[in-house]
Amino acid sequence: MEFSGLRHKKPKENSLENVKWSQFNITMPFNGKYLLYNTLSGNLILSTSCFDELPIRYSQDIPIDEQHQTLLKLGFLVPSTVNELAISRYQLEKRKTKLSQGLTILPTEKCNFRCVYCYEEFTKGRMTSEIQAGLIKWAHSNIRYWKELTVSWFGGEPLIAFDIVERLSTELMDLCVKNDVSYLAVMTTNGYLLDINRVHRLFNLGVQSYQITLDGPEKQHDHNRKLVNGEGTFQTIQKNIADIAKTDLPVKVTIRINIDKDNVNFIKTMLDSLITIIGDDMRFKFRIFPVGRWGGLQDESLPVLEDKADFYLRNCIEYAIDRGLLSGIDEFFQPNLICYAALPNHFVIGSDGTIYKCTVALDNPANRVGRLLPSGQVVIDDQLMALWVANDGENDSICGRCKVYPVCHGAACPLIRIESNTKPCHPIKENTGEWIRLLAKEASSRAK
Ligand code: SF4
Numbered sequence: 362m363e364f365s366g367l368r369h370k371k372p373k374e375n376s377l378e379n380v381k382w383s384q385f386n387i388t389m390p391f392n393g394k395y396l397l398y399n400t401l402s403g404n405l406i407l408s409t410s411c412f413d414e415l416p417i418r419y420s421q422d423i424p425i426d427e428q429h430q431t432l433l434k435l436g437f438l439v440p441s442t443v444n445e446l447a448i449s450r451y452q453l454e455k456r457k458t459k460l461s462q463g464l465t466i467l468p469t470e471k472c473n474f475r476c477v478y479c480y481e482e483f484t485k486g487r488m489t490s491e492i493q494a495g496l497i498k499w500a501h502s503n504i505r506y507w508k509e510l511t512v513s514w515f516g517g518e519p520l521i522a523f524d525i526v527e528r529l530s531t532e533l534m535d536l537c538v539k540n541d542v543s544y545l546a547v548m549t550t551n552g553y554l555l556d557i558n559r560v561h562r563l564f565n566l567g568v569q570s571y572q573i574t575l576d577g578p579e580k581q582h583d584h585n586r587k588l589v590n591g592e593g594t595f596q597t598i599q600k601n602i603a604d605i606a607k608t609d610l611p612v613k614v615t616i617r618i619n620i621d622k623d624n625v626n627f628i629k630t631m632l633d634s635l636i637t638i639i640g641d642d643m644r645f646k647f648r649i650f651p652v653g654r655w656g657g658l659q660d661e662s663l664p665v666l667e668d669k670a671d672f673y674l675r676n677c678i679e680y681a682i683d684r685g686l687l688s689g690i691d692e693f694f695q696p697n698l699i700c701y702a703a704l705p706n707h708f709v710i711g712s713d714g715t716i717y718k719c720t721v722a723l724d725n726p727a728n729r730v731g732r733l734l735p736s737g738q739v740v741i742d743d744q745l746m747a748l749w750v751a752n753d754g755e756n757d758s759i760c761g762r763c764k765v766y767p768v769c770h771g772a773a774c775p776l777i778r779i780e781s782n783t784k785p786c787h788p789i790k791e792n793t794g795e796w797i798r799l800l801a802k803e804a805s806s807r808a809k
């Protein structure tokens with residue numbers, strides 16, 4: 362039986378009739394030429410021709426030439442039958458597979474620092490041995506599902522519970538080796554206790570990358586990031602970074618810089634002085650971030666950049682690029698790099714066994730999605746879990762038409778959607794062209 366009207370007219374092969382302009386293409390002028398970026402494929406090209414005219418020509422019976430073949434290969438043109446939104450969703454689903462388990466572990470929720478913008482309450486201390494045992498038992502009973510395990514050490518300050526990091530790392534690594542599961546660990550640390558001896562020991566425990574925060578030159582950093590006793594921390598952290606730079610250990614270090622009204626004019630000085638330490642060492646990159654009101658006691662008095670944040674952020678990133686540093690801009694564009702809080706295969710394990718999704722809103726009841734028991738059992742509240750992992754842009758018609766969707770999926774920060782029921786738009790949604798210009802600038806400086 363044949364239903365008339367349901368069959369498609371067979372398109373001609375090798376004709377532009379068969380292809381369409383990707384819905385995720387973004388074009389903009391750049392240094393007298395034109396940039397074309399595709400948020401689904403992540404490809405970027407520079408051309409002398411203005412791409413603006415190209416979309417109009419498709420669906421005409423014109424032969425596909427060499428230029429079109431290249432555009433097809435790079436995802437700027439796609440077969441006309443392709444549903445790109447579905448591809449983007451499928452790629453995200455692959456990230457959510459149970460084969461890849463992510464854990465952010467808080468071995469202690471105490472900290473040796475008292476940063477001005479901190480949102481933690483420090484009421485909970487070290488992870489008890491019962492919860493540690495529960496974590497290992499849970500891993501034992503689930504390892505058969507995994508192909509890879511990624512552990513992010515977080516806190517508080519994880520290095521003040523170094524013994525717990527060592528014990529859990531050893532057990533988890535052994536378990537992974539025995540079950541042919543790949544193991545990778547990263548650590549977010551204030552860097553104060555990260556002496557070179559620890560870096561070596563942690564490397565042997567699978568820790569291959571760090572995020573360490575420096576908030577400007579010494580005076581500005583020490584204002585924002587003091588020890589509990591009020592003493593400054595800059596000199597010690599800078600020495601620890603310099604000691605890593607002197608080794609040839611294959612560890613990556615992301616230096617996070619939180620910018621606010623008080624330190625933003627000093628970031629360039631700080632980057633200049635860091636160059637004298639790290640030189641052109643590509644193991645170091647930067648992640649610049651505007652200070653926000655993240656829920657701490659001093660929130661109201663913080664000198665946040667407010668509506669100027671995006672401008673200053675791009676300004677600092679551009680300076681880093683101009684100085685030959687890895688500015689971290691590539692991370693802004695990585696497809697499917699949504700927050701781990703939106704992934705069903707990622708848990709944050711608190712020191713008392715509370716399971717969270719987000720590492721910021723620790724006191725928000727919606728964030729306490731479950732509990733790890735000393736028996737190794739994990740009890741999850743499905744209703745709360747769904748708020749984080751099934752509350753993205755999939756059913757949002759505005760997200761579905763957004764060119765940034767393959768990067769953001771409406772889940773760049775699920776907390777925003779939960780707390781204020783607004784879209785958590787990715788930073789590159791605003792001034793997208795400017796962001797792409799910076800991406801191109803870094804790419805061309807790397808190519809030299
Ligand atoms: S949900 Fe938002 S605040 Fe929480 S960890 Fe993710 S990006 Fe950060």
Ligand code: SF4
Nearest residue numbers: 760763769771786787
């Ligand atoms: S949240 Fe904003 S940036 Fe993200 S996909 Fe939706 S509309 Fe686009």
